[in-house]
Amino acid sequence: MLNRIRGAGKIALMACALMAASCSPSSNAPQEPRTEFSIGWSIYAGWMPWPYAQQAGIVKKWADKYGLKINIVQVNDYVESVNQYTAGKLDGVTVANMDALTIPAAGGKDTSAIIVGDYSNGNDGIMLKGADKLAAIKGRQVYLAELSVSHYLLARGLGSIGMALTDVKTVNTSDADIVAAFAAPEVTAAVAWNPQLSVMRAAPGAKQVFSSADIPGEILDLLVVDTATLKTNPNLGKALAGIWYETTALMQRQDAEGKAARAAMAKLAGTKPELFDNQLSTTYLYADPKAAVAATSAPALITTMTRVRDFSYSKGLFGQGAKSADAVGMAFPGNKTLGDASHITLRFDASYMQMAADGKL
Structure with a gap:
């Protein structure tokens, strides 16, 4: 890694x-x-x-x-x-x-x-399947490493569109498992960092809807x-x-x-x-x-x-x-x-x- x-x-x-x-x-x-x-x-x-x-x-x-x-x-x-x-x-x-x-x-x-x-x-990003806007994340299960920078990025992304962490349900997933988890058809939202993020971008129907480039510094x-x-x-x-x-x-x-x-x-x-x-x-x-x-x-x-x-x-x-x-x-x-x-x-x-x-x- x-x-x-x-x-x-x-x-x-x-x-x-x-x-x-x-x-x-x-x-x-x-x-x-x-x-x-x-x-x-x-x-x-x-x-x-x-x-x-x-x-x-x-x-x-x-x-x-x-x-x-x-x-x-x-x-x-x-x-x-x-x-x-x-x-x-x-x-x-x-x-x-x-x-x-x-x-x-x-x-x-x-x-x-x-x-x-x-x-x-841009090393960190929020990925969705079947949508190209972050607002579509509402109500979804979001796979990420809880209590990590990914969790912080999710909170900042949600806050940028007037949503809160309570609008989604997080599923704790290790960095070693995040790529495999996102490949499953039932998983439609995840947050990760590179190099895993670059692999996840290639998943069918996947779009990056928010990244650390949106909160520079x-x-x-x-x-x-x-x-x-x-x-x-x-x-x-x-x-x-x-x-x-x-x-x-x-x-x-x-x-x-x-x-x-x-x-x-x-x-x-x-x-x-x-x-x-x-x-x-x-x-x-x-x-x-x-x-x-x-x-x-x-x-x-x-x-x-x-x-x-x-x-x-x-x-x-x-x-x-x-x-x-x-x-x-x-x-x-x-x-x-x-x-x-x-x-x-x-x-x-x-x-x-x-x-x-x-x-x-």
Whole structure:
């Protein structure tokens, strides 16, 4: 699979319980400066720059500049990678915005999103049979991975036409089973992500009636780092930003070197170059740090995270102790906050992206 399993609802509840039963959040623990760090990643088009950078020597180049050793660690299961980060086994991890909120942040782990890497721009979609308008979904059974980004996309799609989740019945279906489920004649509605989505589009009578391209910038993919680790070791953030922007600049090139870099990423992902390029075409990559800073600093991000946290809370993803959607505090550039300002555990930190934009890394 080229795309990560995006959304981890029930696992999020487990993570909250584990964090509550374990030691206090990492931000409260004093740390000594370090020189070696581990960053976890899992296979997804927008995250393949990280293992490629390691293979190409870009990681070592930037780590050496700051006297560090940075290990880019593959974790085959996306949810497991986020759980390992939450448990302190990794210093940082690649993660979707919804999962950063509902797993480490909701569990009490103070987390900083230092690179907003991309957003889904058509990688996720709602499929119907026998209709070409989303309104026809009313009353249908909708197959999807419940409590995932697909569930969020369904809620946003329904809301865009004045409908609610109560107007349909969801049927929990794993990403591994969604293609086979949609192939059954009796299944007429489903929500999925690539590469499964691209297969489902070819089903007889199937039409995509809503996609993440209709809500640009809402399904975000991030690199997050433990806030206390970052505070004690700011050079880690500088090195990671340098790695990201050098690598994404290379992969955006249309010359032989850019093509070779993308082909190498495809190989690392276990797929063919043309399939990898197809996924990149529906992934809006923030290769320009100025654009990433602008997106992270824009009011639209707070609006997005308000929607994400309201959905997550409504589905119980903040744990039983959360009394409102404000239970998990978030911080944004410009000293703006959302939720409990006295309990910030998710921070969108644009400072390292800004250094890259200013040429100060």
